[in-house]
Amino acid sequence: MKSISSIISNALFMVLTILTNCIAQNKKDSSHFPTYEEIRGNKSEIIDYVAPHKSSSDYQQAINETRILDRYWNAFNYPADSTVYYLNGRQIKSEKEAKKELDKRSAKIERVVIGAVGTNGKREVEIDYQVNPKI
Numbered sequence: 001m002k003s004i005s006s007i008i009s010n011a012l013f014m015v016l017t018i019l020t021n022c023i024a025q026n027k028k029d030s031s032h033f034p035t036y037e038e039i040r041g042n043k044s045e046i047i048d049y050v051a052p053h054k055s056s057s058d059y060q061q062a063i064n065e066t067r068i069l070d071r072y073w074n075a076f077n078y079p080a081d082s083t084v085y086y087l088n089g090r091q092i093k094s095e096k097e098a099k100k101e102l103d104k105r106s107a108k109i110e111r112v113v114i115g116a117v118g119t120n121g122k123r124e125v126e127i128d129y130q131v132n133p134k135i
Contacts, residue, residue, distance in 0.1 A: 072102070073112040075125045082117075086126040098127075107132040 075085075076095055084091060085098040092098045102109075106129035115124040 072109065072127070073114070075112055075114060075127060078123055078125075082121065083123045083125055086124065088128055088131075102127065102129065105129075105131055105135060 076099060080095040083095060084093060085095065086092070087098060087101055092101065108130045109127065110130060111126070111128040113126040115126070117123050
């Protein structure tokens with residue numbers, strides 16, 4: 001008789017212990033430290049930008065446009081009265097004349113050298129270019 005009552009009491013104790021632990025797990029503690037998954041969030045929400053497919057000619061056009069944008073390497077971003085331009089070794093004092101000559105006569109810019117401000121207070125900009133043979 002004693003063994004049956006001890007088995008029942010042990011079984012009852014185990015059932016109550018398990019139920020107590022299950023009930024205790026249902027409580028949410030709002031002051032806990034967040035887990036990695038909670039910080040990271042849902043992985044399926046990450047959206048990457050995918051560029052549309054381009055042909056090789058589109059890439060070449062983009063490269064050529066980039067070259068045109070950077071053609072003079074900011075040589076004309078200085079105040080006009082404080083810069084002396086040397087185009088293929090010839091001195092040109094006006095920024096407007098230098099731009100006009102380059103736009104009209106140059107086929108390919110070979111070298112751009114932007115010097116520091118000299119003792120005369122003017123910056124020297126040297127631009128060497130290939131003359132366009134179609135002129």
